[in-house]
Amino acid sequence: MTVISSTQSPEALSLTIVAEFSAGVERVWQLWEDPRQLERWWGPPTWPATFETFDFQPGGKASYYMTGPDGTKARGWWRFTAIGAPDRLELEDGFADDDGNPVEEVGSARMSTALEDTGAGTRMTVTSTFANADQMEKMIQMGMEEGMGEAMGQIDAILAGAPV
Incomplete structure (x- = not known):
């Protein structure tokens, strides 16, 4: 399993997930x-994502949907606020809506991703920070x-070169 820790911080209104991979920072960056x-x-195995737009630059936007096992589509959006290739994304x-x-x-929510060289691979830390306690509780x-x-x-299977 790639995830090594998952921490909820009600005080900081955040959820932090840390994962490690046996690939270099630049290779892991490509996944973003x-x-x-x-x-x-992106999305659990039973809810795969499809990105409809993806303007990967500060101020750029992405729109996507995840498709559930019954065909239900859950839509989401991102607005990129900071990109520091190859190790920082906010x-x-x-x-x-539909x-x-x-x-x-x-x-x-605000999401920040940091990629760090561990010598043996890459540690990826993803922190989501919520607007308030109610929002955090609902998302959890x-x-x-x-x-x-x-x-x-x-991610490990992708990094290992598993076919699409």
Whole structure:
């Protein structure tokens, strides 16, 4: 399993997931900057993602949907706020309606990703910071922590060169 820790911090309104991979930082970075590679792991195995737009630059936006086992589509959006290739990514993350518009009543979270060379590979730390305690609790209850862990659990196979 690639995930080595998952920590909820109600005080900091954050969820932090740390994973380690036996590939270099630049290779792991590609999993974020290439939407086709991102689709192979973003979302749990039973909810694969499809990115419809992906403008990977500060201020750029991405829109995607995850398709559930019954065909249900859950839509989301990102707004990239900072990109420091190949080791830092920050974005605003939210849900979208069927037309791709942000779902305001849910709000958005900030997500930061840091990639660090461990000598034996890469440590990836993903921290989601929520607007308030209610939002954090709702996201945790919706399965965000488990879903992110399952999603990251797919990365080793991609790095090992598993076919699409």
